[in-house]
Amino acid sequence: MTSVIHYRIQVLTAGFIVLLFFSLLLFCFRFLCEISLLEIMPFDARSIVIQPSGLLPPELEDDPNVIHPSFVAADLYRHPMMHLGSLDYFTSRSPEGRRSNVYSIESEDKYMYLDTKTGQIIYQGFETQTMPDRRVQFKRIQYYVGPEGISELPNQTLGRFDDPIVEQSKSRRYKKHERIVYHKKKQRFLRIDFDRATVTEGPDIGKKHPDYNPIQIGFLSKHFFARNIGWRPPRIKDIDATINEPDLLADQRPLKPIIPSFDHSDAGPYLLVLDESGRIDLLDKQTLDVVGTAGYLPGPETYFGTMPSVTPKDLLSYTVHPLVLNKFCRDDGTIFNMSFGDPYDPERLQNNFRIERDYLGSYATGISRSGTAMVLAVYNAEGKRINAKYTRLSQPERHYKSYLQSSKATFWSRAWAPVLTIGKFLAENLHPPVLSIASYFTASTFEAGAGHRALFLLPNSFVAMISRDYRENWAERYATALWWILPSIILAIWLAWRVGKDATFIGFSPKARRRWIAGTFAFGLPAYITYKLTRPKGTLVTCVNCGKLRRPDMEKCHQCNNPWHIPERTPPSWRVLDDDKTEGNQVIQQSRGGLPEDQETRKDEPDRL
Amino acid sequence: MFTLIKREIQDHFLYLIGSVVLTAILIVALTTFAFHQDTRIDWDDLIAPIIPIAILIMLGFCAMGVSQMYADRNRRISAFVSTLPVTRTHILFARIATGIITILILLIPLIVTTAILIRWFEPPIPMYAGIIFDISLTAFLMMLACYCIGLLTGWNPSKVIPTFGALVLTCILVPLVIIKGFGWEIAMILSVFIAALLIRTWQTFTSASL
Numbered sequence: 133m134t135s136v137i138h139y140r141i142q143v144l145t146a147g148f149i150v151l152l153f154f155s156l157l158l159f160c161f162r163f164l165c166e167i168s169l170l171e172i173m174p175f176d177a178r179s180i181v182i183q184p185s186g187l188l189p190p191e192l193e194d195d196p197n198v199i200h201p202s203f204v205a206a207d208l209y210r211h212p213m214m215h216l217g218s219l220d221y222f223t224s225r226s227p228e229g230r231r232s233n234v235y236s237i238e239s240e241d242k243y244m245y246l247d248t249k250t251g252q253i254i255y256q257g258f259e260t261q262t263m264p265d266r267r268v269q270f271k272r273i274q275y276y277v278g279p280e281g282i283s284e285l286p287n288q289t290l291g292r293f294d295d296p297i298v299e300q301s302k303s304r305r306y307k308k309h310e311r312i313v314y315h316k317k318k319q320r321f322l323r324i325d326f327d328r329a330t331v332t333e334g335p336d337i338g339k340k341h342p343d344y345n346p347i348q349i350g351f352l353s354k355h356f357f358a359r360n361i362g363w364r365p366p367r368i369k370d371i372d373a374t375i376n377e378p379d380l381l382a383d384q385r386p387l388k389p390i391i392p393s394f395d396h397s398d399a400g401p402y403l404l405v406l407d408e409s410g411r412i413d414l415l416d417k418q419t420l421d422v423v424g425t426a427g428y429l430p431g432p433e434t435y436f437g438t439m440p441s442v443t444p445k446d447l448l449s450y451t452v453h454p455l456v457l458n459k460f461c462r463d464d465g466t467i468f469n470m471s472f473g474d475p476y477d478p479e480r481l482q483n484n485f486r487i488e489r490d491y492l493g494s495y496a497t498g499i500s501r502s503g504t505a506m507v508l509a510v511y512n513a514e515g516k517r518i519n520a521k522y523t524r525l526s527q528p529e530r531h532y533k534s535y536l537q538s539s540k541a542t543f544w545s546r547a548w549a550p551v552l553t554i555g556k557f558l559a560e561n562l563h564p565p566v567l568s569i570a571s572y573f574t575a576s577t578f579e580a581g582a583g584h585r586a587l588f589l590l591p592n593s594f595v596a597m598i599s600r601d602y603r604e605n606w607a608e609r610y611a612t613a614l615w616w617i618l619p620s621i622i623l624a625i626w627l628a629w630r631v632g633k634d635a636t637f638i639g640f641s642p643k644a645r646r647r648w649i650a651g652t653f654a655f656g657l658p659a660y661i662t663y664k665l666t667r668p669k670g671t672l673v674t675c676v677n678c679g680k681l682r683r684p685d686m687e688k689c690h691q692c693n694n695p696w697h698i699p700e701r702t703p704p705s706w707r708v709l710d711d712d713k714t715e716g717n718q719v720i721q722q723s724r725g726g727l728p729e730d731q732e733t734r735k736d737e738p739d740r741l
Numbered sequence: 742m743f744t745l746i747k748r749e750i751q752d753h754f755l756y757l758i759g760s761v762v763l764t765a766i767l768i769v770a771l772t773t774f775a776f777h778q779d780t781r782i783d784w785d786d787l788i789a790p791i792i793p794i795a796i797l798i799m800l801g802f803c804a805m806g807v808s809q810m811y812a813d814r815n816r817r818i819s820a821f822v823s824t825l826p827v828t829r830t831h832i833l834f835a836r837i838a839t840g841i842i843t844i845l846i847l848l849i850p851l852i853v854t855t856a857i858l859i860r861w862f863e864p865p866i867p868m869y870a871g872i873i874f875d876i877s878l879t880a881f882l883m884m885l886a887c888y889c890i891g892l893l894t895g896w897n898p899s900k901v902i903p904t905f906g907a908l909v910l911t912c913i914l915v916p917l918v919i920i921k922g923f924g925w926e927i928a929m930i931l932s933v934f935i936a937a938l939l940i941r942t943w944q945t946f947t948s949a950s951l
Contacts, residue, residue: 142944145937152934156913159920217922218788221875227868240864247867254866585920587930 177538215584251292334420358449394473399454400489427511639690745835806891882931889938
């Protein structure tokens, strides 16, 4: 019994060791194939342009002076290494990272972070003070902020935040002294004003939207290194440059934007809020209430279909940029200047002028889990999608152009791409079939970035892509998935047959044999290697009954059930003794038991001994 | 048991000295790095030189495991010691304890130095909260895993498996840190892996003939 348990433990431990090493080797091979595929991905299949953008009012876009209409452009970058665990660990935990409690840090004296012990946000900064002699002095301030209020000293009555969602601001030009925070327990947005030292509570969002679960506020972005995105305003001829250089030809004359444009991270009177469901809401900064929808995270085209709606965890990377038109007005209401994007320094300007900020809409990108497809979508001010384009490779035919979806272009269109794709496919098929099937059923549960560092379950495998993206009914989808792992199943069946045959030969019991066959069918090559490493290594002997090889440590021959005649190793009943009387001669003394049969003949031949 | 551990330490004193020397070098390197850094750590500058050193350390611990078992197998040390009132389980336990002591000699001064440097140079906010624990735990488990690979592959009469087998397996295992990063996930995988390796080693070692 003990040896059986020992053998089981031996198999389980060896099995895990083999599975880990096997998975690591396969991961390295798949990763090499994937980064090589991304490296040779056609440039045309990586960029999208939407022109005209559709975000501007017609009086600006259709201005007769406009030479080039406005456009939104996005490029897909290659950074597969950034999704590996070690790099992701450091980037996400660095200050301002998605897992960091430090929300901002500009210097050693100016920062904002969540103190996990007290559950309060600690802000340290400087406020300017104008002295009687008009000198400006900076005074260091520190605030402790809780959902119930703000204080200059630590105070338990301020309450505590549990995993608050804090507004992210990426604008370098526009540093505000207020932050908007979502308090999950209260289901309310709070505005923390550091200048006035107040915390303002908004209405209960949970009443209107019971399942409301925001995950990001302000600048909505994930893995920004995976793409480049930008919006350009309509451009007109630069008259000043034309006057200065009159010899320039018409097509050489420089252009300038119809209205200057800056960074686009602030939505003017609103704040963009991303819900867990992928919906992007507009939060009124004054009332702290959700006043509308700005759009939805767009789903890219994938190898097996289009994702109509996606959640943040389904995308490897996304960005949402709002577009705002700033009107700089005098006190009498006349507009003297306009700009797009974040205003240069609103606080300074607002002392003399008034800024009206009109929200025009937003544009967003979404990148597929594999990083081979991207979508660029434009939403108007009402949150309606007005345009969307997908990464595609244009292929000139005789009289027309055809377009190939970028994932397909990546996998098949370039030289060596089919070799790498088949290599990836074969590596996936060497993976244990049971884990491939588990990958099919758990395909959507993993965060997209985590799929790039998965060892055992493979959310980025072809079979998982089918599970997520294939638009047919479940039976057809399942049958297609099985078709894609058919080589794996065939290999597992063949290995299971070999193991079964060897287990019969080696003399395993029918129960153990069945277990080994089932295990090899489920785990494929790792199980086969484990079997080879742990199978009994005793020497087989020929059975006297059937003539086949049998194990000597078993009572019966496992081939013919013939009992094992173990030769008795009884000591001989005779002894050789020295005779004192007859020196030099030896005498055999017979004991009471007599000699064994095979030595009977020697009784009469003492001299032979 | 303490006699056995003492004896193991005496037999593999070179590895302990190596640990101390390496710790000293790394402490100097870390301190120099900290003095040249700003508030925020530039991870590229830190990680780039650490990767080859980390591989060297892992191979070193693997070599230690191999040398312990290979020397025993060929000199039949445990067979001799078993004639005294100790079992092979005791001998293996003493051996593993020596390995863990060597790992801790390397790791603990480094952890303490890093904690002091972070406290010294970091602004008064928890910029890298939990990072020291995660990295230290992963480093400890990875070193122990490599050491256990050495123990398992070292129990072999030939020279090929203990040298090349251990080398290849260590080189396959070390990228696990790059793939999985640091934290509970890799800690779980490595813990199960170490348990599996130790059970295999214990079974092989205790069932070996005298």
